[in-house]
Amino acid sequence: MTQDNILVIGGTGKTGRKVAQHLTALGHNVRIGSRSAKPSFDWEDITTWQEALTGMDKVYITFQPDLAVPGAPEAITALCEMAKKSNVQKLVILSGRGEKEAQHCEQIVINSGLQWSVVRADWFNQNFSESFFLDPIYAGQVALPRTEVKIPFIDTDDIAEIAVKALTEDKYNGRVLEVTGPELITFGDVISMINQATGRDIKLHAIDIDSYVEMLREHKVPESYIWLINYLFTNVLDGRNSSTTKTVDELLGRPAKSFADYATETAKTGVWNPNS
Numbered sequence: 001m002t003q004d005n006i007l008v009i010g011g012t013g014k015t016g017r018k019v020a021q022h023l024t025a026l027g028h029n030v031r032i033g034s035r036s037a038k039p040s041f042d043w044e045d046i047t048t049w050q051e052a053l054t055g056m057d058k059v060y061i062t063f064q065p066d067l068a069v070p071g072a073p074e075a076i077t078a079l080c081e082m083a084k085k086s087n088v089q090k091l092v093i094l095s096g097r098g099e100k101e102a103q104h105c106e107q108i109v110i111n112s113g114l115q116w117s118v119v120r121a122d123w124f125n126q127n128f129s130e131s132f133f134l135d136p137i138y139a140g141q142v143a144l145p146r147t148e149v150k151i152p153f154i155d156t157d158d159i160a161e162i163a164v165k166a167l168t169e170d171k172y173n174g175r176v177l178e179v180t181g182p183e184l185i186t187f188g189d190v191i192s193m194i195n196q197a198t199g200r201d202i203k204l205h206a207i208d209i210d211s212y213v214e215m216l217r218e219h220k221v222p223e224s225y226i227w228l229i230n231y232l233f234t235n236v237l238d239g240r241n242s243s244t245t246k247t248v249d250e251l252l253g254r255p256a257k258s259f260a261d262y263a264t265e266t267a268k269t270g271v272w273n274p275n276s
Contacts, residue, residue, distance in 0.1 A: 010062030018160035
């Protein structure tokens with residue numbers, strides 16, 4: 001296997017850190033793209049991008065907080081142009097399933113003139129252990145809108161392995177790899193599985209989106225995340241993604257990780273235990 005120089009933007013995040021670990025284990029030279037890295041990479045400071053891109057053969061792109069937010073297309077356009085001038089050969093972008101704004105950003109990468117792959121993912125399992133759903137679960141009271149919609153939650157372990165395939169194997173050039181978990185489940189199913197794995201009695205409360213947004217503001221959640229959550233619950237979580245794909249099975253030769261397995265593994269870490 002050729003040893004590549006690969007920039008992992010978001011290399012300390014949910015998927016990026018796992019992508020970086022896999023690539024390093026395979027013998028590639030990995031540069032972490034984050035504000036704390038040296039050289040640093042900051043989406044909000046374009047002057048940091050050039051040094052991070054210099055000498056890189058390939059780039060894994062994750063955009064924070066999401067490709068659907070205003071300003072993302074302009075940032076992705078600027079990054080693609082700078083990557084091309086820096087002699088980067090390939091871009092792999094993590095995108096959101098069912099998000100037309102994210103698909104706009106995909107097209108920018110597709111039309112960049114560079115080799116490309118798109119990894120298009122659904123809701124992460126890890127949103128319940130590493131992100132905005134963790135605190136309510138820890139508290140034992142989860143209030144959410146759209147609790148009846150079925151979602152094919154996907155594990156970041158699977159996303160990372162697919163991204164590594166896309167980065168290191170040319171046969172995935174020019175492909176959109178749409179990844180989901182193995183089953184369709186609701187938020188109610190999720191809480192039941194976490195309760196079973198932890199032995200707790202976490203309560204799920206169905207509320208409307210306006211009440212949810214108001215609650216997030218009361219908890220001083222950043223406005224950029226409130227915008228994203230409102231967008232996802234209003235425009236994406238409407239059943240359009242209530243289907244599964246076999247991408248993980250086909251590319252990795254095994255089934256995608258189920259939410260129940262994720263819950264069992266995560267419960268052992270104690271992250272959901274209020275007494276830990």
